[in-house]
Amino acid sequence: MFIQFVIVIFIIFAWLKLFSKLKNKEISLWEAMSWSILWLIVGLAALWPKNLDRVAQFFGVYRGVDLALYFSVIVLFYLVFRLFTRLEKIERDIVKIVREIAL
Secondary structure, eight states: OHHHHHHHHHHHHHHHHHHHHHHTTSSOHHHHHHHHHHHHHHHHHHHOHHHHHHHHHHTTOSOHHHHHHHHHHHHHHHHHHHHHHHHHHHHHHHHHHHHHHHO
8 A cells, every 4th residue: 555655656746747847848748648648557557456457367467567567668678779769869960060070
């Protein structure tokens, strides 16, 4: 029960931070919506874990916690991939700018 309280408090904090970034135009509306949906799913899974067990069994996974971990790993790998590709693009842009300045 305590962990559910901690997760809900964390989600509220994350949403406040998210809407602050949206208000300051640091993120797009699409990014804000995506993160909001993700936090909503996390909140629902934390508050009603038995429902997550049912969803997990639908996907052929025994426990809801296992499904949440699989999903988390997939999301994290995707985010690392996006960060990697964005970093590579930034490095290419920096090299291009440095070459132009050097000439």
